[in-house]
Amino acid sequence: MMNKIAGHEVDRRLLLKGAAAGGLGIAGATMLAGCAPGETGPVSFGARTVDESPTKQLKGLVDAYTAKTGNEVTYNATESNAFQNNLSQYLQGTPDDCFQWMAGFRMQFFADQGLLEDVSSVWDEIGDQYSESYKIASTGSDGKQYFVPQSWYPWGLHFRKSMMAEIGMSPEDIYNWDDFMAALKELKAQGLVPLAAADKGGWEAMGTFDILNARINGYQFHVDLLAGREKWTDDRVKEVFRHWEMLLPYQNTNVLDLEWDGAMQLLLQKQAGFFMNGSWFGGNFLEQSQEDYDDLWIVPFPEINPDHARDTIDAPIDGFCVAKNGSNPAGGKDLIKFAGDMEGVQAMLDTGIPMTSANKGQDTSTFDAFQQQQLAVMGEAKYITQFLDRDTRPDFAGPVVGPALQSWFKDPSSTDSILESLQSQWDALPAL
Amino acid sequence: MSTTATNQKTARRRRTFSGRDKATLGFFIGIPTFLHVALVWFPAVATIFLSFTYWTGIHISDIQWAGTANYENIFFNTPVFWDALRVNVVWLLWFGFIATPLGILLAYQIDREIRGHKFYQTAYYLPVVLSLAVIGIIWNFLLRPDGFINGALGLPISEAISFFGDDRYNLWVILIMASWRHIGYIMLLYLAGLKAIDATLREAASIDGATEWKTFLQVIFPAMGPVNIIVIVITIIESLRAFDMIYIIYGGTGGLPILGVLVFQNIAGEGASMKGAAYAVILFLLSIVPIIAYLRQQFREDAK
Numbered sequence: 001m002m003n004k005i006a007g008h009e010v011d012r013r014l015l016l017k018g019a020a021a022g023g024l025g026i027a028g029a030t031m032l033a034g035c036a037p038g039e040t041g042p043v044s045f046g047a048r049t050v051d052e053s054p055t056k057q058l059k060g061l062v063d064a065y066t067a068k069t070g071n072e073v074t075y076n077a078t079e080s081n082a083f084q085n086n087l088s089q090y091l092q093g094t095p096d097d098c099f100q101w102m103a104g105f106r107m108q109f110f111a112d113q114g115l116l117e118d119v120s121s122v123w124d125e126i127g128d129q130y131s132e133s134y135k136i137a138s139t140g141s142d143g144k145q146y147f148v149p150q151s152w153y154p155w156g157l158h159f160r161k162s163m164m165a166e167i168g169m170s171p172e173d174i175y176n177w178d179d180f181m182a183a184l185k186e187l188k189a190q191g192l193v194p195l196a197a198a199d200k201g202g203w204e205a206m207g208t209f210d211i212l213n214a215r216i217n218g219y220q221f222h223v224d225l226l227a228g229r230e231k232w233t234d235d236r237v238k239e240v241f242r243h244w245e246m247l248l249p250y251q252n253t254n255v256l257d258l259e260w261d262g263a264m265q266l267l268l269q270k271q272a273g274f275f276m277n278g279s280w281f282g283g284n285f286l287e288q289s290q291e292d293y294d295d296l297w298i299v300p301f302p303e304i305n306p307d308h309a310r311d312t313i314d315a316p317i318d319g320f321c322v323a324k325n326g327s328n329p330a331g332g333k334d335l336i337k338f339a340g341d342m343e344g345v346q347a348m349l350d351t352g353i354p355m356t357s358a359n360k361g362q363d364t365s366t367f368d369a370f371q372q373q374q375l376a377v378m379g380e381a382k383y384i385t386q387f388l389d390r391d392t393r394p395d396f397a398g399p400v401v402g403p404a405l406q407s408w409f410k411d412p413s414s415t416d417s418i419l420e421s422l423q424s425q426w427d428a429l430p431a432l
Numbered sequence: 433m434s435t436t437a438t439n440q441k442t443a444r445r446r447r448t449f450s451g452r453d454k455a456t457l458g459f460f461i462g463i464p465t466f467l468h469v470a471l472v473w474f475p476a477v478a479t480i481f482l483s484f485t486y487w488t489g490i491h492i493s494d495i496q497w498a499g500t501a502n503y504e505n506i507f508f509n510t511p512v513f514w515d516a517l518r519v520n521v522v523w524l525l526w527f528g529f530i531a532t533p534l535g536i537l538l539a540y541q542i543d544r545e546i547r548g549h550k551f552y553q554t555a556y557y558l559p560v561v562l563s564l565a566v567i568g569i570i571w572n573f574l575l576r577p578d579g580f581i582n583g584a585l586g587l588p589i590s591e592a593i594s595f596f597g598d599d600r601y602n603l604w605v606i607l608i609m610a611s612w613r614h615i616g617y618i619m620l621l622y623l624a625g626l627k628a629i630d631a632t633l634r635e636a637a638s639i640d641g642a643t644e645w646k647t648f649l650q651v652i653f654p655a656m657g658p659v660n661i662i663v664i665v666i667t668i669i670e671s672l673r674a675f676d677m678i679y680i681i682y683g684g685t686g687g688l689p690i691l692g693v694l695v696f697q698n699i700a701g702e703g704a705s706m707k708g709a710a711y712a713v714i715l716f717l718l719s720i721v722p723i724i725a726y727l728r729q730q731f732r733e734d735a736k
Contacts, residue, residue, distance in 0.1 A: 395488075398697065402685050430486035
């Protein structure tokens with residue numbers, strides 16, 4: 001398999017032949033009896049996006065798969081929120097053979113319910129293209145793999161280089177909270193929205209909660225809190241909201257009226273200084289123009305408590321799963337094996353849509369400047385978390401934490417009662 | 433016609449049906465009854481049962497008895513429930529005291545054939561042909577931060593009027609949107625009723641020297657009994673089942689909490705739990721109890 005990773009520089013036709021031959025050889029040895037070209041038959045793929053850039057990227061992937069194997073792929077796209085809301089019913093009904101999903105708790109939950117196909121055999125084949133941490137993130141609570149990673153992105157402070165240069169500010173030098181507050185104050189004086197924020201979707205602000213909690217109380221406390229081993233009523237959590245309150249005067253006032261892409265518009269239209277978000281929206285900037293994309297930059301969220309420095313980051317992993325109830329699970333596995341293999345990754349990269357792949361084979365020297373910077377931001381962190389709604393129970397994150405943060409934005413003075421209610425709602429959850 | 437009527441009368445008195453009649457009746461009553469029970473009563477009873485359990489909605493074998501835990505959780509631990517209840521109550525009051533009476537007033541005016549009544553009738557009725565979801569989409573285009581109104585005012589997104597996000601007035605914006613359709617709906621129902629009223633009633637009233645207002649209150653309104661019941665029931669149901677428009681604007685999250693969205697939020701998606709079933713039962717009781725109470729009172733009055 002190693003030659004395949006290095007192989008993306010050689011002629012692609014040669015590579016296809018080599019990969020096909022390799023696939024045949026392995027097919028005999030593993031459970032995946034049907035993974036030889038053309039043998040797994042037509043397969044359906046469920047995309048959880050209807051946006052332009054990711055669609056182009058995924059179409060590139062399935063076209064390359066069809067070109068290689070001769071297997072027809074039916075591409076079904078669903079808008080992301082609708083896809084999430086229906087996933088449970090979708091997986092119990094007649095799902096696509098494989099579909100886009102997220103790592104961590106959100107994948108484990110469905111694996112535990114027996115709705116996902118064990119893809120350990122895929123990992124046997126392409127596992128050496130991934131570092132151990134990705135394998136852990138793809139593993140269910142029973143120790144088997146149910147997920148193949150596609151890409152990751154860090155959450156951090158995004159800004160436009162040109163705007164900062166105009167003001168004469170160098171965000172790279174913002175190291176701690178005091179630096180950050182001073183910068184926000186300066187941006188406000190310039191008549192800008194210092195920090196673009198959104199929470200209409202109910203999840204956007206979770207990223208800010210995650211990072212504040214990790215900065216103030218450290219990785220371990222954050223993880224323990226989300227697992228229910230620490231209490232929401234703890235003074236340390238109150239400290240998080242006390243810091244958050246300091247940011248409010250610097251945010252746009254219509255936080256509850258904007259979804260993430262509305263806040264992104266503030267940055268795109270040069271109305272805002274910083275935007276705390278995942279870097280995935282680089283693609284949206286590129287849709288606008290190459291110039292806008294080149295102007296985009298990211299720095300880590302500043303240090304608050306020197307004990308924890310900037311050692312933690314939210315870096316969610318997106319990828320693919322195979323549905324147990326699909327009509328062709330073998331075909332689904334074959335497709336996600338291709339997607340996880342450097343060959344499939346390369347097909348996605350060839351579409352020109354920026355992607356930071358989880359695959360070791362994506363040569364980081366081919367990263368553009370913004371991606372290099374994302375890597376650097378990741379590099380500074382010692383601990384990686386997924387995201388609040390991927391790191392805790394789904395019946396807590398969406399229906400409980402989401403509305404709680406929204407009501408906090410409506411009345412930040414009600415922190416104590418909101419935290420008490422969060423804790424009592426956690427306590428009222430049935431045992432898993 | 434008259435023979436059929438006589439036959440029916442006789443049949444009813446003697447209660448003798450031929451085997452063929454029984455088969456036909458059984459068929460025509462049985463099939464819809466079966467479908468009704470299977471598609472309405474079974475899910476309703478199952479929902480009531482499930483509201484007393486813990487379940488993720490996936491494997492039947494995972495259902496665990498929870499007693500009243502879901503309800504206790506809602507009443508004592510979930511502040512958003514009370515927020516939602518408040519919104520639904522305000523919605524009901526608004527519909528009951530503002531939107532519905534406005535619809536009745538319009539129907540009355542149009543029935544009196546004021547100048548240009550045909551135009552008003554069409555204009556007010558137009559939104560009724562749209563579903564609330566479509567109305568949500570239309571108004572969202574107009575009012576969202578990058579929408580038409582904010583654009584026309586020349587406001588950038590960061591300074592846009594927060595029609596849907598600001599707690600001080602988002603409920604009223606939503607109510608105006610919903611009334612836009614509701615008023616036309618009530619108007620049409622009432623107009624149909626008014627058209628059916630015997631013109632001599634009105635003549636008699638005016639000969640007796642009754643004013644327009646008195647005629648309406650003491651002659652027309654009581655004569656509209658059956659339509660009034662429908663209008664009241666529709667007003668209650670429309671206010672409590674509100675969901676689609678809110679869902680279109682806010683998504684499945686509680687941007688403006690209402691009971692319908694809480695049901696959805698807790699039963700759909702990954703966070704499925706039977707707390708959603710409990711919300712559904714609460715909503716069901718809230719809708720059905722006032723309606724039954726009202727109908728019972730009406731029928732008692734009619735019996736007198």
